[in-house]
Amino acid sequence: MDSGEVYVLVAGPAGAGVFASSVIIGKVLLRQGYHVFVTNEYPSLIRGGQQWALVVASPSRPVYSHRRRVDVLVALDRGALLSNIGRLHERAVALCDAADATGDPRVIALPARDVVREEGGPPVAVNTVLVGVLFGMLGGDLETLKGVVRRQFRSREVAELNARLAERGFHLGLQLQGKAPARLAPRGGGGDELLLDGNSALALGLLAGGLTFFAAYPMTPASPILHFLAEVQRDLGIIVFQPESELAAINMAIGAAYAGARAAVATSGGGFSLMVEALGQAAMTETPIVVVNVQRPGPSTGMPTHTAQGDLRFVIHASQGEFPRIVLAPSNPREAYELGCRAMNLAWKYQVPVIVLMDKFLAESYWSTEALPPLRPEEGSVWRGEGGEPYARYRITDTGVSPIAFPGTPGVLVYANTSEHDEYGFGTIDPKTVRAMQEKRFRKLSAIQREAESEGVKTYGDGAIAIATWGSTTMVVREALRELEGVKLVQVVWLEPFPRESFAREVGARRLLIVENNMRGQLASLVREHVLREPEGFLGRYDGRPLDPEEVVEFVKGFAARG
Amino acid sequence: MDSGEVYVLVAGPAGAGVFASSVIIGKVLLRQGYHVFVTNEYPSLIRGGQQWALVVASPSRPVYSHRRRVDVLVALDRGALLSNIGRLHERAVALCDAADATGDPRVIALPARDVVREEGGPPVAVNTVLVGVLFGMLGGDLETLKGVVRRQFRSREVAELNARLAERGFHLGLQLQGKAPARLAPRGGGGDELLLDGNSALALGLLAGGLTFFAAYPMTPASPILHFLAEVQRDLGIIVFQPESELAAINMAIGAAYAGARAAVATSGGGFSLMVEALGQAAMTETPIVVVNVQRPGPSTGMPTHTAQGDLRFVIHASQGEFPRIVLAPSNPREAYELGCRAMNLAWKYQVPVIVLMDKFLAESYWSTEALPPLRPEEGSVWRGEGGEPYARYRITDTGVSPIAFPGTPGVLVYANTSEHDEYGFGTIDPKTVRAMQEKRFRKLSAIQREAESEGVKTYGDGAIAIATWGSTTMVVREALRELEGVKLVQVVWLEPFPRESFAREVGARRLLIVENNMRGQLASLVREHVLREPEGFLGRYDGRPLDPEEVVEFVKGFAARG
Amino acid sequence: MEERAFDTGRRPVWCPGCGNYGILIAVRRALAELGLRPEEVVVVTGIGCHGRISDYLKVNAFHTIHGRVLPLATGIKLANPRLTVIGHAGDGDAYAIGLGHLPHAARRNVDITYIVHDNMVFGLTTGQVTPTTPLGVRTKSTPFGNPERPLNPLLLALASGATFVARGFSGDVEHLKELVKQGIRHKGFAFIEVLQPCVTFFNTYKELKEKVYRLEDEGHDPTDFEAALRLAQREDRLPIGVFYKVERPTFEEAFAHAMNPPPALRRLAPPDLSRLLESFR
Amino acid sequence: MEERAFDTGRRPVWCPGCGNYGILIAVRRALAELGLRPEEVVVVTGIGCHGRISDYLKVNAFHTIHGRVLPLATGIKLANPRLTVIGHAGDGDAYAIGLGHLPHAARRNVDITYIVHDNMVFGLTTGQVTPTTPLGVRTKSTPFGNPERPLNPLLLALASGATFVARGFSGDVEHLKELVKQGIRHKGFAFIEVLQPCVTFFNTYKELKEKVYRLEDEGHDPTDFEAALRLAQREDRLPIGVFYKVERPTFEEAFAHAMNPPPALRRLAPPDLSRLLESFR
């Protein structure tokens, strides 16, 4: 197989340890110096559904996303074998317990359950044995494997048991080296790298941005952000909790931010819908707030555990009336970290709501990521009460940004008001004041627009064709770029305000294709609106799955061929 | 004054009967054969704030909106006189009680309170006396006046008292005829005409469209729809009520519609925000529903009793994921009636959510309106169980519309599901089915788009300049057209799906100006997105007041002059 | 009618041992024993493991959004009171995001049956705290223990004016079936809180088995409101059965003017608006 | 501090005779007598006539959206427990659209004072029914009489686990002032339902004057929960005073790890994430 890359698919019923196995495999490969990518798919069920996780590793180049290729299938039950064997190529193999095996010549039956029984492990531990087999077969490093396996379990006893199971599997695997469709070629390095998922990265970014208050009502696929932050809250001395609803979550966060906390919330589309009224409240009261929306396919309940980029227009226009806001979309964990922090700093700099738009594919996939750069919270436009004129919460300024003081500041009263108000926060309907306030709020937009222009667009490669994307689809297209020539990828990172000049400049006279994980072409509609340009082609996917790099390649080649 | 038109401003504190007086004046003028328009402004207070209402009447031409001109001020207290006298032109007069009068030569002091006292009326009845004075002075018909006044009161006694007060005022007014800045020139006709406000007209339209279930949580300026329907529910045998919140209102309506009622809800922006999640539910379950949003200025609580067109993009994109919807915006009561009915019929024809976008200016202003045409409810795609294949709620069809049956239909089970589902409503994540369902829902859009193209754009006049508007601003521009030459007004009635071809055709090569009651130009952004065209000019107003025809005239003339 | 007339034939995807199975069977049997036809029944289900029940109950169904079972069910019942309307919600659905509707449905006394599958945890989202999770319990969102005193749903329903308040246990299917039957027969809002172990995220099976007893066994007068309040506060043991029951006018009755026939069965016809138009002249 | 230290000097726009005046004065006096400084107090007000009170109380304020006083106030208190946080809501605000938050705030026991201006009507939107409007009353949205049995807010608060439950009357300002002082002093969630006539849309002044009596006058032990439940159900006469009071840990205490200093007073510094990153290796 080319350049030592390896594609391992772990599959099994819910509860069988599919995801844990994939992360173990990924971490072992990472430790052996590989670039790694892990992604998964599962139904919204606790038990009974089939799930899978794909681990892709390359010794020599960053892996941006999955591909359709599978070299090794680790099947944790017969159902998993049957439903995934069709994904194997000719020279691939499937590892499974002897009782689950079929007659397919690619299937390698192993006494995995016997091993578990002999070692006195629980039936579910069969996955550890098979992971051991995998590394034995591929030529992995046993000690690395055992180290990773041990660290996966809290209890020492269980950790040792699993290390033994992995070792026994490893030895079984050694005998299969002849059948291996790929061989690991360990390289050095990888020590500093992390195997990071989008949700955790985003949470780390919020923390770097000074997060001290986080409230969220669970919603797939955003819940892991809550779990992660809840777990670390004592280490960091911050408040993390789950209130009665998304309505409560965002209103509490706005209250906390008004009082002086650095606050954020996270949810998915349905929860975001419930936050719409309060989003306008944050805007009108100019209370800084970060709202994370991890997209899943809609409309409505849709498909809770799948992926989509269908909420772009929604978050840009949500809530009545007109107000400035910022919408940022990371494409990978590194950007999720950076933009998580940036979102916090932007919110507190401009006192506008900042929305970070993620999606399930980014949120729950893992990429090997270089050590995260140290980032820091910035105070923004906070005013800590250093003298001067009497304090007015909504002081009309040249920039539109009024210094924000917090209640408790000596000599100062802070009046936040969701009704239209004067500089001191008192309600008003005076047409001049109303107009001045609306203009003040929008005056911020010119500075924000400059930031959008300067950092809102990223590009990769060059050529006569431009492909525009946003969010995690960028990674799929970057993967596809390996097989494409003459293509410039233009990633829109700031979706609102739209970096129209930078975008237009980067695309220039190139023919423009747009690729999105939705049906109607929402970035495409933004391009039409802001750049007055009809893209020459659009590729959308809307079955709950991320695009495959292969279909992107095909689409672009087809387009190029048609001239 | 030109052509016998008359502009009467009634002003006074909240609770003094400003609006009642304006409607009485309007109805008297209507009965005397005039075209009438009445509009008002008031703060969000129960007592203490100043409010006013302007009555415009013309014997010879339809009155589309207010103007800045005021011929007669009827001031119900001194505050009203002081704060409105600046609006009077040179030859205008102000009528008030002697105790409220100032030295301004245009002020006519009258013994109005004395008259009330003599007749034993309550202090608040001073407005009736002054209305009487007004008609005496202008040369109105006493019997018509007394008839209208009587009908305004439920209690016979109070009605008679007020008729007497009006008569006494009338006689006082007769002596003022020399000072009258205008004279009524009664013409025949007007018998069939109604003095109709936008909210009532919309409610009548919903009824004509078969409404049987209406739930709403009060919100200014949409509450009068609830009040009107609550009042008439027994006459019509329908269910009207106020539940605990907008969340409850729309979910109850969706439940009722699923069960087979023709259901609608009405609210303003903040309440619409709370309905966003359920809007997606209606879309996903393909449950027909009409949502009326009567706009007021945002963001957030904003200005509850003022006007704006700031929610256009919001309602077009509200809720996660992608689904077809229809957004209609009437400009006057006649259209509110027609589109109210049309909205119901479209919802039941296509099983999509239909949003009717009104605004305070339309909702709470009155226009004299010719007898309403009889309209009727259409059954749409309802299926009442006439045999055939086994019933599947989400049958995949060529049009995308699946026959909708209601629970209780013999031999049929109806399964509505907010999760992505198969034809029978069962949850699914199968990529093919998911895609087919998404495509099925969007297949409706081609028929809907055709309807939008055929009836979504209206035009008035012609010339080298096109002005595009939507909603009530259309009326202001129509009024302005009287003083403009060479202008074609293009009103967009269907905002979603956008009638891009009709719009482009009607605008053609004309220079395009856009006039809206907002700051950012939301119709303008739709034109950019759908027609790929940057309008040559934009006039927006965002202080909570409707545009004045005068500023439209000035803007267009300025633009034309610049070439 | 037989129980299996209410079986869609789909295999439930709940975890083996999940308390939802008991509720499913109790409801199917109750419907069968009441002699209802599938097409005259509507279940409204919330989002959560409990909500899957609409895939397995062969009746009309609306699988709504999270927390809105009550308004949906209310709308359905008002539009067509001839339907038997049953809501299924989870404790997250009913007591967290959807709590704002419960007291209103109760005082409104709309004639629906509301069955809450209370497993004291968010099941479908893999185990977070809910309003009924006991103090101190560690969940994914409370890794250091739940700091909030749990809600007492029965006390809340009683305080809200519910006309039928009961508690069942998914581990006592026959008893639960009887409660469901009584709830459906009750003319008005019937609130049935069901103790339902979640074997995967909060397995209370053993503890409940020990604590639960049938109200009938110790004798209780379900018309005695004070006694119901007291019983609802009991924590050492958990009574199941009907705590309180009273007859009061239903909400639908307030709309008698609209019920001949009800909205859902109305033939479409242009309404006569002429009388209404008079007020605009 | 004097009462007028809490006066913004703006003239209230309430109707003459409105019960809100009494509440305003009671709150100003309570704050003054407690010796609080304006800058250490935050009032959160809902949308409605009651919500105007933030224009007239010279303290920090957040005039929030309709129905969200409790989550706003909770967020503020958690971010900075050193602030005295008082919520003002209307009966529409608190019991209709915002009811879903009340039982949670109660059981959570966050240390805020929640004053509900209960005029049994939507005032600002010109007179529609609310959850506390008595049965049969005609309003703009119930022109044929309210068909819904009203909610009993005190019973609901008690059932939800509130640690301080009181009722006041805007017509008895001195008594109300004392309740507000006690509520603010109470460490935990203090719920104060205030009977407040709306002279314009539902003038209950005379009836209330007749029915209201002070709990102290007849003697009541506010630690007796059963007695509180009973008194809350009384309808012939309306007791005002503290129905129930108990000490329990506050919600803020669960976040002791984050309170040194609390989030609002934290100096910004880059957090040390290195330990957290270990799990990604």
Ligand SMILES: Cc1ncc(C[n+]2csc(CCOP(=O)(O)OP(=O)(O)O)c2C)c(N)n1
């Ligand atoms: C508005 C919204 N927020 C959050 C979710 C995510 N969600 C799905 S199920 C669920 C909790 C379910 O808990 P419960 O109601 O107790 O049901 P169970 O799974 O325990 O039966 C949540 C929070 C959602 N679907 N919609």
Ligand SMILES: Cc1ncc(C[n+]2csc(CCOP(=O)(O)OP(=O)(O)O)c2C)c(N)n1
């Ligand atoms: C989401 C939302 N829905 C509706 C409204 C309209 N609204 C403003 S005040 C109010 C009712 C106020 O009643 P209440 O809380 O009892 O206050 P009161 O005026 O009686 O003091 C309503 C419904 C709103 N502002 N926001």
Ligand code: SF4
């Ligand atoms: S997670 Fe719990 S509630 Fe859900 S199916 Fe499994 S056992 Fe049942």
Ligand code: SF4
């Ligand atoms: S309407 Fe009622 S509550 Fe509002 S200010 Fe007037 S009297 Fe007070």
Ligand SMILES: [Mg+2]
């Ligand atoms: Mg649960």
Ligand SMILES: [Mg+2]
């Ligand atoms: Mg009220």
